Amino acid sequence: MSPSEAQSVENAKIQLVEMLKPFQQEQNQRQKKSEFVKKCIQCVEKNDFFQLDELLKSKQAVDVQEDSNFEGSESIFGDLRNFAYKQIDYYRLKYNENFIQMAEQMGLPLKIESNRFSVLKGIEGKLNFTNRSAEINGITIKSIDPKRIISTSLRIKKQLYDSVFEPQKFINSLLECYKEILKKESLRAGDVVSIWQLYTDYVWSLQSKVFFQNMDKGKFKGYSIDQFAVDLWRFFESDVSATEHGYRIKLNSGRGKTLWLIDQDGERRQISHASFLKH
Numbered sequence: 001m002s003p004s005e006a007q008s009v010e011n012a013k014i015q016l017v018e019m020l021k022p023f024q025q026e027q028n029q030r031q032k033k034s035e036f037v038k039k040c041i042q043c044v045e046k047n048d049f050f051q052l053d054e055l056l057k058s059k060q061a062v063d064v065q066e067d068s069n070f071e072g073s074e075s076i077f078g079d080l081r082n083f084a085y086k087q088i089d090y091y092r093l094k095y096n097e098n099f100i101q102m103a104e105q106m107g108l109p110l111k112i113e114s115n116r117f118s119v120l121k122g123i124e125g126k127l128n129f130t131n132r133s134a135e136i137n138g139i140t141i142k143s144i145d146p147k148r149i150i151s152t153s154l155r156i157k158k159q160l161y162d163s164v165f166e167p168q169k170f171i172n173s174l175l176e177c178y179k180e181i182l183k184k185e186s187l188r189a190g191d192v193v194s195i196w197q198l199y200t201d202y203v204w205s206l207q208s209k210v211f212f213q214n215m216d217k218g219k220f221k222g223y224s225i226d227q228f229a230v231d232l233w234r235f236f237e238s239d240v241s242a243t244e245h246g247y248r249i250k251l252n253s254g255r256g257k258t259l260w261l262i263d264q265d266g267e268r269r270q271i272s273h274a275s276f277l278k279h
Contacts, residue, residue: 033067036060040080049087050129056081088129099146106150108157119153121262122160122230137226160230167238170231175243177201178276192273196257199228225259233262247276 036055043052055061056077065074096112103110108119115127125136127144134141134149137156141148181193181201203223211219232251242248251263251271258270 033064049084053084054130102146121233167235167240192275195271229261236264250275
């Protein structure tokens, strides 16, 4: 084969490939739509109405409905959407009732709103019925079994609430950290400081002398942001309202690095700064 013939054959091959592309793309699209319909059928067979609901809300469902090869799918999908909605509504109602009842039996004041729930201030979670999972304070549970969620909630409650808490000592220590930041940054009394800096300095204040002599991670006393948020709330809820010298803490929202904390009204807010004012 001469070079010119070889080039001619190569050009013919390229043209055939280009000619085939639209048909291949159409075939791939049909395959995807077929797989989508098969998934819907499987969900119906398994009575998996949560997954079915997700599928019927997707763009793929619209693509199938608009395809003439799937004539009648719009009406069928509509009936299935109504079925899934009713089943989900009924399931969640029963689920919530059982969840609340089980929590009450374990002494947890559970509140549920839509797919979100809270146990105590600072202990919050989200239910994902489609993926059969839950998340609570950043911990993922690969199940929506109320027993497992309540078990995890109790463990978190023990960590955040069951330790001895002295509100006066807590607020006095925060004030000392605040004063040190004022000195380091040449600020005046009453000026705001970064809440992140206050939190960081407070964590350092909790460390023992042994830790500073040998900063081994095994000797480090951890203090999570969740614990900080809960301790602030426990302080606000206590009989103590100020430091021993009459200074009260003020939390502010604004620009800069923020922490999700609980304010004196029990609302979780993004706090950027804090200050102490004499009253």
